[in-house]
Amino acid sequence: MSVVEAGGIQFDLDLSKPLYEQVLQQIRGSIARGGIALGEKIPSVRELAQTLKINPNTVMRAYQELERDGLTETRRGQGTFITSNNEVVQDIRNNLALEATKEFLEKMHSIGFTRIDIQRFLNEGDE
Amino acid sequence: MSVVEAGGIQFDLDLSKPLYEQVLQQIRGSIARGGIALGEKIPSVRELAQTLKINPNTVMRAYQELERDGLTETRRGQGTFITSNNEVVQDIRNNLALEATKEFLEKMHSIGFTRIDIQRFLNEGDE
DNA sequence: GAAGTGTATTATATCACTTAATACACTCAT
DNA sequence: ATGAGTGTATTAAGTGATATAATACACTTC
Structure with missing residues (x-):
């Protein structure tokens, strides 16, 4: 449903959250799960904006946050590239997981679930 | 930090999310974890607003959502009471957990974690 | 020099959230 | 009956985040 591909990355935007946040998360997710190679170029700000039918400023905001996190390197006049530093990627992946x-454990505890209850819950979900 | 008690319920508000949502979640959590007895009366709209230093309309919004979910019953002129129907409470608790x-599993999968990785992660957190 | 990059700025619009003030309907104790 | 305390509805206003639009500048590559 309204899934768009650009530069080897899948985008699926809705209205549940800010657009810049979704763009950021989906690119970050693609990097973290290895869906896109290190050093690779991602679409230009204008190009992605056009593909996703959103404003270039909105894409820009996502790109700036990616760079702040060290996940991308931007070269003026050339474009935006995924970092080649695998350590940075793994650190961020680890942080996201943590x-x-x-957040998950806090939520479960706040409604009265113990560690054992949670284990049971996760196993029930298997098929 | 800035924890307030009212009607046997702990409130801890910040600016990370809408106030009405936090009030709703914290009352709901208290019910789900059994921190407050079924049938019990919770603070009046005006009283809670004053205690939490927020607008009565904001409290009202939280209370209305609680009632929509069947977690509370409101009696005009009397007040708002936790439902006495334990089944409803357990259903909602189960739903929240689900x-x-x-959400947790989706997030972990989106960054390339398998079921086994997740198990390991959860066990590492134990002490 | 032209086309394509990232970047900055200013203005505008919209929407969710929150507050404020007020009023009404109801219940209960006195 | 009256008054105090309930839930509830309405209208108005302010604020901040988000998103768009239009434009301009600096840089790289061909």
């Missing part, structure tokens, strides 16, 4: 886990 | 789990 944060997701922490 | 949603939290689904």
